[in-house]
Amino acid sequence: MSIKEIIRQFKPEHHNLLNIMHALQNSNPGNYLTKEALEETASYLGLTKASVYGVATYYTMFSLEPRGRYIIRVCISPVCEIIKAETIIKHLEKVLGIKTGQTSSDRLFTLELSECLGQCHKAPSMMINDRVHNCLDKNSIEEIIEEYRQMSKSD
Ligand code: FES
Known part of the structure; x- marks a missing residue:
């Protein structure tokens, strides 16, 4: 589906901005928002490019740079932090061969940090794309x- 087709699935109303940006980012194999996507969105909703860029850069869930196919978000809010989120992050960095904020060389994984995922009773927790993983x-x-590595081979 083209950028215009994705955008036109939504009514041209300002409150649809975040939903459009999510749909555009999710449809991009690089998991990010392109300049073209943001400018088309601004034009469609009658917003300035600056305001759309402002929203895209405000929310950590959006990226303006290419990322991996799977976005790993490790919770660093208090409960997870107490139950060794730092150990989880360090181990993920070791297993993936990257630092937090980076994308693996095979472009499969990007490692990011997150606020509370609402899974405190099963901490420590992380999300990979839309799926939650607990008791890590x-x-x-x-x-x-x-x-996930095996899943990527079978797709
Ligand atoms: S503090 Fe980590 S899920 Fe709530």
Whole structure:
């Protein structure tokens, strides 16, 4: 589907801005918002380019740079932090061979941090795209990453 077709699935109303941006980002294999996508959105909604860029840069869930196919967001809010979120992040960095904020060389994974995912009772937690993973430890992290690697081969 083209950028225009994606945008036109929504009514040209300002309150649809975030939904349009999510749809555009999700449809891009690089998991990011292109300059063209943001400018088309601004034009369609009758907003200035500056205001659309402002929204895109305000929310951490949006990226203006190409990212991996799978976006890993590790919760660093208090409950997860107490239950060793730092250990989880360090282990993910080791398994993926990247630092937080980076994308793996095979362009499969981007590692990011997140506020509370609403899973405090099963901390520590992370999301990979739209899927939540809880009660993390070193072993489960390795299994989860391997599962996504295998999934990417079968798609
Ligand atoms: S503090 Fe991590 S899920 Fe709530």
